Amino acid sequence: MKKKFIPYGHQWIGQDDIKAVVKALKSDWLTQGPLIKAFEDAVCKYTGAKYAVAVANGTAALHVACLAAGLGRGDEGITSPITFVASANCMALCGARPVLADIDPDTLNIDPGEVEKKVTERTKVLIPVHFTGRPCDMERISLIAKKRNIKVIEDAAHALGSQYRSGGRWMKVGSCEYSDMAILSFHPVKHITTGEGGMVLTNNKEYYEQLMIYRTHGITKSQDLLRNTDEGEWYYEMQKLGLNYRITDFQCALGIEQLKKLERFVAKRRELVKLYGDLLAGSDKFTLVKEPQDTRSSYHLFVIMLKNPDIRKQVYREMRSKGIGLQVHYVPVHLHPYYTDTFGYRHGDYPNAEKYYRAALTLPLFPAMTRKDAEYVVKTLNTAVKKHE
Numbered sequence: 001m002k003k004k005f006i007p008y009g010h011q012w013i014g015q016d017d018i019k020a021v022v023k024a025l026k027s028d029w030l031t032q033g034p035l036i037k038a039f040e041d042a043v044c045k046y047t048g049a050k051y052a053v054a055v056a057n058g059t060a061a062l063h064v065a066c067l068a069a070g071l072g073r074g075d076e077g078i079t080s081p082i083t084f085v086a087s088a089n090c091m092a093l094c095g096a097r098p099v100l101a102d103i104d105p106d107t108l109n110i111d112p113g114e115v116e117k118k119v120t121e122r123t124k125v126l127i128p129v130h131f132t133g134r135p136c137d138m139e140r141i142s143l144i145a146k147k148r149n150i151k152v153i154e155d156a157a158h159a160l161g162s163q164y165r166s167g168g169r170w171m172k173v174g175s176c177e178y179s180d181m182a183i184l185s186f187h188p189v190k191h192i193t194t195g196e197g198g199m200v201l202t203n204n205k206e207y208y209e210q211l212m213i214y215r216t217h218g219i220t221k222s223q224d225l226l227r228n229t230d231e232g233e234w235y236y237e238m239q240k241l242g243l244n245y246r247i248t249d250f251q252c253a254l255g256i257e258q259l260k261k262l263e264r265f266v267a268k269r270r271e272l273v274k275l276y277g278d279l280l281a282g283s284d285k286f287t288l289v290k291e292p293q294d295t296r297s298s299y300h301l302f303v304i305m306l307k308n309p310d311i312r313k314q315v316y317r318e319m320r321s322k323g324i325g326l327q328v329h330y331v332p333v334h335l336h337p338y339y340t341d342t343f344g345y346r347h348g349d350y351p352n353a354e355k356y357y358r359a360a361l362t363l364p365l366f367p368a369m370t371r372k373d374a375e376y377v378v379k380t381l382n383t384a385v386k387k388h389e
Contacts, residue, residue, distance in 0.1 A: 006373055007325035008301075009189030010366045012265065017257045024253035031248040039252035040199070042259050047160075047174030049182070049201035051208035054252060055215055058157045058185030060245040061198035062090035062127070065181045067240075068200075068210035069125050069151040071096050078118050079127040079155070080110040081332040081353040087129050087155045088333045096124070097343065100334055102350040107292055108132065108303070111352075112140045119144070125151045130159035132301040132329075134292065135173055139166050142178035152178065157185035160192065161266040161298030170296075176203045181211075186251075189366070191265055191298055192258035194251035210240075218242030268367040269299040272374055276302055276363060279378040285385050287359070301329055305359035306385070312361065314388040315381070322380050327362040 024035060040052035055061050071077060073095035079087045081100040088098035101114040108131050115126065126145050128136040138154070145152045154173065156162075162173040174182045181204075184190075186197035200211050213220050218240035223229065226237055280286055287305040291297055306312055319326045332353045334345035347354065363377055 005323045005325060006364045006369070006377065007366070008327040008362050008364045010368060011188040011193045012261070012367050013193075014257075014261075016260075017254055020253040020257045021250050024250040027249070029249045031246060033249040035249040035252040035256065036247060039194075039255045039259075042256055043174075043184070043199060043201070046259060046262070047172045047182075047201060049174055049176050050203045051201070051205065053200045053208065053211040053215055054247045054255075055198045055200065055245040056247055057196045058183060058187065058198035059086040059090065060215075060243070061183035061185070061200045062086055062153070062155065063093055063243075064211050064214040064245060065153045065183055065200050066090045066094045066096075066125060067214050067242075068207045069153065069180065071124050071151075074122065075124040076120060076122040077125040077127060078110075078115055078123060079333075080129045080131065081334050081350045082108060082131055082330060082356060083129040083155065083333065084157070084330055085333055085336060087127055088339070090127075091125070092342075097122075098333070098339075099123070100345070100350060100353075102352045103131075103356065105352045105356065106289070107134060107136075108289055108356060109134060109136045110141075112137055112144060115141065116144055119148055119150070123148065123150050125153055127153045127155050129155040129157075130162060130173055132289075132303055133158045133162050133297040133299045134289075135159060135162050135164040135295045135297070138164065138178035151180045154179045154182035156182045157187075157190065157198075158300035159298060160184050160190065161262055163296040165294040173298075174201050176201055180204060181207060186255060186258075190300060191269075192255060192262055194247065194255040194258070197247050197251050197255065213240055214242040215245045216242060217244055265367045266298045268369075269365060270297075272365055272369055273297075273299050273302055275371060275374050276365075276378065279375065280304070283382070285382070299365060302363050302365040303329060304361055304363060305356065306361065307359075308385075308389060309359040311385065311388040312359065315384045316361065318384040318387070319377075319380055322384075324377055324380055325364055328357070328360055329362045330357075332357050 071094040075096040077091040091098040104111040159173040186194040
């Protein structure tokens with residue numbers, strides 16, 4: 001009998017999702033049709049943002065957001081070293097220098113105090129990453145940015161469904177209350193999926209118009225934006241050097257159905273995180289990160305840190321052999337060869353990020369997981385740690 005494998009993340013696809021995609025495939029529009037706007041409107045309604053632009057993936061969302069913010073050669077942008085490389089790559093793709101600010105070890109998010117130290121006259125964008133779904137201190141980050149006219153782009157790829165309280169009220173990540181733009185990812189391991197897919201949210205009409213242009217080769221047909229209005233109705237203009245970052249209608253059909261289940265998915269993730277916390281409580285072998293006050297994480301990931309990081313390789317290997325898809329999120333951005341070769345980053349540059357990375361493990365977490373799955377993960381983890389200490 002084949003051993004069951006528990007991945008670190010996995011999509012949930014129901015018959016309603018399949019039915020919606022099939023309906024889209026049978027329609028007249030496979031791409032550039034009405035379901036794209038319908039999906040964008042649905043996400044706006046959920047998050048509270050005014051505008052949304054759906055794109056091919058989360059990386060594309062970051063890239064077009066940086067382009068819309070005017071990031072270019074000679075500029076700098078600041079982000080966290082504990083993130084997927086796309087959060088920094090988007091800056092490099094614009095010709096700018098990615099600058100990193102160390103994390104707060106209590107939250108694993110970018111430390112606003114470290115951000116202030118990294119700001120220069122060249123800093124044009126700041127990309128805080130809501131790591132694992134835990135919201136950053138957006139109010140403080142916004143104050144830092146406004147003092148220096150820096151544009152804030154939230155990397156909310158982990159955080160659809162997360163909330164935080166500020167000024168006595170709760171708001172959803174993605175509302176852009178304290179940012180110029182926010183990006184989402186719809187990869188299969190995220191909270192909802194479109195297969196591949198991403199989105200930029202904003203409350204600024206000018207950014208919205210720029211994002212729409214960059215998404216489609218830098219081309220517009222909008223009468224309000226055309227420079228030459230003497231041509232016929234067929235006329236279009238390429239006004240910027242854009243890309244083909246379009247998403248399809250059948251992907252958006254899936255996204256619309258997935259969004260209807262988001263609150264249920266988040267509730268299940270939070271239930272599993274509480275179970276993990278209960279099962280691991282009292283152990284002196286691990287460090288867990290608490291949910292900060294006035295936040296409600298949607299928990300894309302559940303990360304722990306080994307008190308004895310020297311055994312991580314053995315624990316990782318043994319748990320994988322037992323059918324548990326353990327992962328490590330992430331290799332710090334500054335330690336990748338491209339970043340050491342191109343920008344001169346070195347070991348020791350970001351001690352908090354490196355200390356976290358040396359001990360980090362990501363346990364499986366997704367809505368289809370059962371209590372029995374979580375109990376098996378923890379039992380296997382405890383056995384592996386005890387064996388290799």
